[in-house]
Amino acid sequence: MVTLAKVAEAAGVGESTVSRVLRNHGSFSRKTKDRVMEAVERLGYVPNRIAGTLASAGSRLVAMVIPSLTNIVFADVLRGASGILEENQHQAVFSVTEYEPEKEEALVAAMLAWRPTAVMLAGFEHSNGTVKMLRASGCRVVELLDLDGAAQDLAVGFSNRAAGSVAADFLLKRGYRKIGYVGHDLDRDTRAAKRFAGFRETLGAAGFPLVDSEIHAGASSVEGGRLALERLLTRMPGLDAVYFSNDDMALGGYFHCLARGIQVPERLALFGHNGLDIGRVTPQPLSTIRTPRVATGRVAAELVVTDAPSQVVDLGFELIEGATA
Amino acid sequence: MVTLAKVAEAAGVGESTVSRVLRNHGSFSRKTKDRVMEAVERLGYVPNRIAGTLASAGSRLVAMVIPSLTNIVFADVLRGASGILEENQHQAVFSVTEYEPEKEEALVAAMLAWRPTAVMLAGFEHSNGTVKMLRASGCRVVELLDLDGAAQDLAVGFSNRAAGSVAADFLLKRGYRKIGYVGHDLDRDTRAAKRFAGFRETLGAAGFPLVDSEIHAGASSVEGGRLALERLLTRMPGLDAVYFSNDDMALGGYFHCLARGIQVPERLALFGHNGLDIGRVTPQPLSTIRTPRVATGRVAAELVVTDAPSQVVDLGFELIEGATA
DNA sequence: TTGAAAGCGCTAACAC
């Protein structure tokens, strides 16, 4: 294995000189630089960041602890973040919690062992152990995709409660009155639960309380949405609109309607959440709310690499009228 | 910052004893263990893996250099791999190449600086620089989702050429004769190019050469599939079947047919690739080939953690008849 | 502009 010492020897200079040249920091002559770079090339030297990190300060590692990779939402956040991180010589390290707080705690502990510059997490709901460790570690903490709660340090996202409320307003304004909900495992996905709470509250306040709801046991999926809508309609055929916990679920509902010849939105209106691209090109574009997923990752990464002061960044969201409601 | 030395002092034992207890390696008395663990708890000590890695051998870091996160395929591979890696106390580190070989080379260099146990890459096509670095690094290399080419060390996946050929056979057996192709940027996605090659060859050999093809400029997407199929049909309205570069594209094509009232499969048959879940719950299930994405990640991770000898693992694929062809 | 040397926090021999 080629080390910095070997490069120094090959170039006939001291180790610290090689280090300075490689990091382009401190002073060295043009001639020295050429000699060093030539040796680096010739030996195929790759700096060892493990050693570098230990010797200096920051690891330039950013830990991303996300609930799921199946859900495109988090893949989008990762994508946004990793782009910015790479541009700034940082490295993303990630792990997946499957929406389990205990697993999150274990994973945060494992990540902290790498002394990351920052840890990014989904939302504000974490175990006491997780919060304690994070605080003790002294590294930056970024909580993503939620604004309804108290941030530990940095937070980037939008209000899920508000999104649910806006969805309700929209359906009401369109004249729908007998409104149902199709969701997935809310104990785990607390952000979906917050949307549902905002939705329900707004409906109630308008005097048209939620008629019925059906929860798909397990993670959100297109199939889950299709099956759950079918069950809901069997029980409550008179509904005129359904709000889904997200676009995956809504798409499943839409497929169910297409398959059964249920006229959308005349017989039944459908409303999703997230504004996924696929919802733009279905025969009828999905009525939904576009969330700033990639931007959330990007902004979070920017805050981290610039070492910004603690703050909460509201990226908002955007109603997409679509044609299904 | 709490270090192992401080824990040792607090527990009134030597550093190596703490290290032994924490790694549960070597011998120590029950009493000592309790004293150490108590101190660890009390001080909230989190081991520093940076230092640990430098002092010992392996980093237990696995670098995953993937083309895209938008494409669910790679998210699935990541998911499969990260599960196994976590179970075995390894950490996944990833970066995204956007299908650009130069970017891949830069990212591999960056990853190598972390002295990973293994580097996982998509497919066999890499720049000379990438191959050279990888070879020089001495770490394990796993090439994923491709079998049509020469492996550097480990390879896990299936034959894309064979998948294309099987798709062609299926369409021919169903009696389709005027067959077209809708794909995306083939220069970059070499695996899609291999499928297309296998498809085309098999059609030609059967005496029914490909009638026409339409390439969507850019990455694969549902929208791309929809637009490209529209263009293809405008130019060549007599086609009776279309093979798509993957399910995303095929789904777009299916949506186009639904929107235009084109009878599927009577007027036009559609065939995809990947066997995504969403294709199982569309009004008509998509005819496609299911690929072992999660399994690919899982097997790759297992080979790495067990330090298996160089080998090529063919996980195969499975034809799904569906109802669109 | 450059080199020598002291760590960074841990692991692994080796001695006791």
Added chain:
DNA sequence: GTGTTAGCGCTTTCAA
């Protein structure tokens, strides 16, 4: 069963 010590490969003073 336990402590001492010499590194791992860098970065960073501090002199020269």
